[in-house]
Structure formats: structure tokens, C-alpha cells
Amino acid sequence: MPPTGTYATVDVRRSLSQTLTVKFSFKLTGLGWGEATIADGQTSAVIPASYLTDVLIEVLAAVWSLLEGALDARCSWELEPGEYRWLFTRDDDQATLRVLGFPYNSWENGPDEAGKVVFDFRGPLSELASAFADGVDSVLKEYGEDGYNEKWHEHAFPSQALSDVKALLHP
Secondary structure, three states: OOOOOOHHHOOOEEOOOOOOOOEEEEEEEEOOEEEEEEEOOOEEEEEEEEOOOOHHHHHHHHHHHHHOOOOEEEEEEEEOOEEEEEEEEEEOOEEEEEEEEEOOOHHHHOOHHHOEEEEEEEEEHHHHHHHHHHHHHHHHHHHHHHHHHHHHOOOOOOHHHHHHHHHHHOO
């Protein structure tokens, strides 16, 4: 079942913790639907996902690019309607992740500046990359490849992308 509303479905909240430990998780919520939670100890955002985008491989590819030395990477998660843009940048061993929400699909939303910031993190690149690798690995442990493929429906579990990120984190 698709999420109701547009990017307003994002739940951003403050916590009392001042720890900047970033965490990423993803759960399947229905056939072709899921949601990610990204948190850094101060804020968190719940971001819906649909089968329109191969969401896990998209974020893993962006993280892999940064680990390989790219200064920036991005991906977009399409909804019906709506879009979330995940903007990653790297400055030496530090990384920034900014997630922007848009009410329409990508071809209608315009530049990044038109989006609403729903999550903003700056911290060690290794911490950010580990959060995504651990989060996607948890998806594999919970559903298995076959269970994920059956429930996500349109896209296979990104085993190779996960393995590639892990290899760069733990050479």
C-alpha cells in the first residue's frame, strides 16, 4: 500500500541524545513498498520507498562512490507522487548526507534548492558508510534474498553492491 500524502509523511524528531552515531534501517511494508529510517542521535527521519526505484542499490552505489574517492554522489527515490533526493558529499574523511523531500516526481520538482530538508548529517565517512552497510545487511538477515525479492517484487536484493561496500570498509 502506498504511503499517504506526499513528503509530509516524513517524521523528523529531536532526541535528548547528543551522540552523533548515524544509523540506517529499512523495512518492507508491503508488496513493492518500504520505509527507511535514518537517524544520527539528534534527529531522525522515516522515508517511504516504492518499487519505482531500486532504493537499496541506489544508496549503496552512492556510498561506494564516496568510499572510492568521489567528492559527491546522489540518488533519488521516486514515489507516487513524490521524491526523496539523497545528496552525499565527501571532504577528506568526513561526509555529509542531506535528504531532500519533494511533493512531485523528479521531472517536476526542479533544483535541489526547491526541496525540503528532512535529514542532515555530517560525520566520519566510515561511520556513514558502515551505517548503510549494516542496515542493508540487517535487511538480508531479516528477509533473506528470496524473501526480499518476493516482497520488494521489482528489484532483486543488492548482494553484490553490499559486498562491494563491505570490501571497501574492511579490506
